[in-house]
């Protein structure tokens with residue numbers, strides 16, 4: 405599946421130049437405040453097929469559609485229910501994806517056959533300039549090879565997708581470092597399908613009925629992408645409650661909020677100041693461990709509060 409003919413990947417820091425590739429049916433990666441995305445014109449079916457091939461992504465994993473402004477949501481969704489309207493007013497632009505009932509113009513390829521579509525308006529300045537330049541809503545999964553950690557730098561995008569996509573818009577390392585919160589507003593009460601920088605508590609302040617998704621085996625998955633192996637490095641990820649309890653195995657690394665006792669026994673150590681710093685560093689740390697061929701990554705568990713909730717979710721998935 406990964407055997408595509410090599411194409412030339414143009415690197416640029418000019419959002420208008422990157423946007424031209426989208427207009428002509430190409431694939432362009434771009435920075436956002438969460439992770440880098442791999443963009444494509446949402447109305448170009450042939451181009452959307454290319455995204456799945458470039459990433460090696462399973463067809464049952466839906467794409468998020470990115471808009472430059474709130475008015476463009478009407479091009480994608482049939483209606484904006486009151487709960488979604490409140491979230492959009494409060495959290496757009498930002499790291500929140502709202503799931504709405506899709507318009508028939510949005511192809512099944514984008515939504516993986518669902519009758520809903522995820523919509524997000526990024527806050528990152530380059531992302532906004534890029535999206536305005538595209539002149540169309542842009543479907544964009546994270547710009548990594550399927551199964552690898554999401555890219556938080558343009559170099560990580562290059563590492564995975566050079567020769568497979570048309571362009572990389574070079575920006576800074578992403579601010580947050582974890583994917584957006586996904587909240588499904590197509591049902592009676594909003595349900596958080598993926599944790600991110602916008603917390604359940606923040607959503608509940610706006611719509612108190614908002615719930616967290618509890619998987620039910622009798623129901624088909626509401627967030628299909630979440631069942632796929634995600635966020636994981638090749639090295640084995642081991643979760644630890646306390647840095648003091650870790651004994652370094654051969655060729656191992658440590659990341660967390662406090663210093664392990666025998667820090668020098670690890671090949672690579674990263675101590676983060678707080679949960680936000682940890683989230684910012686995590687995926688790049690995973691990638692660096694893989695570049696060095698390390699075998700085990702010990703990850704200290706953060707407190708289950710604020711951004712720590714999303715961080716815990718990603719750490720647990722990486723350790724599965």
Ligand code: TXA
Pocket residue numbers: 436438439440441442465466467468501503515518520521522524544545546547582583584585586588597598626627628629630
């Ligand atoms: O922060 C982000 O969301 C980044 C940046 C690029 O915007 N994008 C991202 O896309 O993480 P991706 O493709 O890696 O993850 C998309 C996930 C899907 O796996 C699924 O869990 C959820 O978003 N999703 C998308 N559309 C959905 C829908 N209609 N219903 C339920 N979940 C959906």
Ligand code: MG
Pocket residue numbers: 545546554
């Ligand atoms: Mg992804």
